[in-house]
Amino acid sequence: MRYAIDHFSNFDKNLLFWLERFIYSKINSLSNHQVKNKDEILKVLAKFRGGFESIESLQNTCKECRNIGLIGVNTYIIPLVRLYEYLTHLGLESLKNVDEELLKEFLTIHTSALSDATKKNYRMALLNFFGFVDKQNEDAQGTSYNFRITLKNWGGLRGKSGQKLPSFMNEEEVHRFINGINNFVFKHQDLGARNRLLLKIIIYTGIRVGEALGLKLKDIMQDGEFYLIQVRGKGNKPRVVILKAKNINEDLVLWKSARDTMQVEDDLLFCNHKGKKLTQAYVSRIVEQVLLHNGIRKEKNGAHMLRHSFATLLYQKSQDLVLVQESLGHASLDTSRIYMHFDKQKLKDTTEIMEH
Structure with missing residues (x-):
């Protein structure tokens, strides 16, 4: 089912709504070969279907996912929780106020001390999230809003020539x-x-x-x-x-x-x-x-x-x-x-x- 880009009039609630839908879709696509108790997955999925009242409850449920074996969920939830905290402090009225430059600013501020590998994970999480919203939103007239986020020219990554070589023993x-x-x-x-x-x-x-x-x-x-x-x-x-x-x-x-x-x-x-x-x-x-x-x-x-x-x-x-x-x-x-x-x-x- 598709929803309007601003499904709720409250920005914080609306952003949380799209985040929980995105994470729910990712959980259903993650490798589950490390999951031992299938009943635990059913309990987690039920929580997503019921929705969350806060970003903390969403984050705690994602921790449950990781504990039962869906370890890849951290790749998405950690950057997106940081994004939620950043955007909800800006006083935005609509998700349509979020653009490429604002996301570059977020990445510059919140990944400055992180490794290139982690920076790439943050970038990937943002691209995946906004790409998901692009495909899933639709208003009453059947029109979709597209962010078209690419982050191609973000300068936060040093590139291959600047990557640190891993530590090793001779x-x-x-x-x-x-x-x-x-x-x-x-x-x-x-x-x-x-x-x-x-x-x-x-x-x-x-x-x-x-x-x-x-x-x-x-x-x-x-x-x-x-x-x-x-x-x-x-x-x-x-x-x-x-x-x-x-x-x-x-x-x-x-x-x-x-x-x-x-x-x-x-x-x-x-x-x-x-x-x-x-x-x-x-x-x-x-x-x-x-x-x-x-x-x-x-x-x-x-x-x-x-x-x-x-x-x-x-x-x-x-x-x-x-x-x-x-x-x-x-x-x-x-x-x-x-x-x-x-x-x-x-x-x-x-x-x-x-x-x-």
């Missing part, structure tokens, strides 16, 4: 980190085996933290001297990664022994002492602890830095960008090209150009 630091995993004293012996196994799988294969935490026991299979791990990547796309059995055997045996005494949710390979899924924040904390304990300091000490370290070494040793793409599960080869910037040997080769 080969010596990687070996020191792996040794540090083995020597680090965790509070509980059985959870120590779990943590060592988790960190080793990430650093030896380069899989994303979320992919590692979503692994099930059946996803890891021994094949002679190797372990094959079935990974479900972004968009639920499957791929297989491989690592040497000798690197994780001891920790895997210890952890499986402890895990067998627990009631584990959804056959997860990694879980807390209650059998529940671990959080990415927890993994980043233990990565930082091991790094600092071994004197390794990076601009970003989070768990995702392990993935960058794996990819950097893989490209340096193989010189095969396609192999990097396949190993990391990148949809596009362009995403993998960032690791070419770390190839010091190619840079050293440039010093020979003027030699004679």
Whole structure:
């Protein structure tokens, strides 16, 4: 059903109305492969159909969506809540008062301290939202109002030449980190085996933290001297990664022994002492602890830095960008090209150009 652009005479209420309709449409299109309880989705959808009295209630319901497994909703709700707060303080009378320049001003003010990746998410959220309203509004005469927002010339993004390269460990630091995993004293012996196994799988294969935490026991299979791990990547796309059995055997045996005494949710390979899924924040904390304990300091000490370290070494040793793409599960080869910037040997080769 279509509604007039100013369905309500009150600007705040009208903007909230369109935001809840947009988020509702996005929830129905998000990947639900991480959702375990389908009844929870039905409850959330019912709340959207009933409408919201405030932006806070909409935001809280979106948090529920994320908690039940619809994690992609944050890409939209965070920027749009900021937009709501910004626009409702301007005293506008109609949604028709919102134009390209006003949105550029919002982006400039609210994304100045954010990374380029986050800025792109903000821009995408605005384009998606106003594109949705363009298609869904219609007045009594059958006429639609079109914002035609493009944000093509917004100068907030530095562009590829200005992007910061991700933090990573060099080969010596990687070996020191792996040794540090083995020597680090965790509070509980059985959870120590779990943590060592988790960190080793990430650093030896380069899989994303979320992919590692979503692994099930059946996803890891021994094949002679190797372990094959079935990974479900972004968009639920499957791929297989491989690592040497000798690197994780001891920790895997210890952890499986402890895990067998627990009631584990959804056959997860990694879980807390209650059998529940671990959080990415927890993994980043233990990565930082091991790094600092071994004197390794990076601009970003989070768990995702392990993935960058794996990819950097893989490209340096193989010189095969396609192999990097396949190993990391990148949809596009362009995403993998960032690791070419770390190839010091190619840079050293440039010093020979003027030699004679």
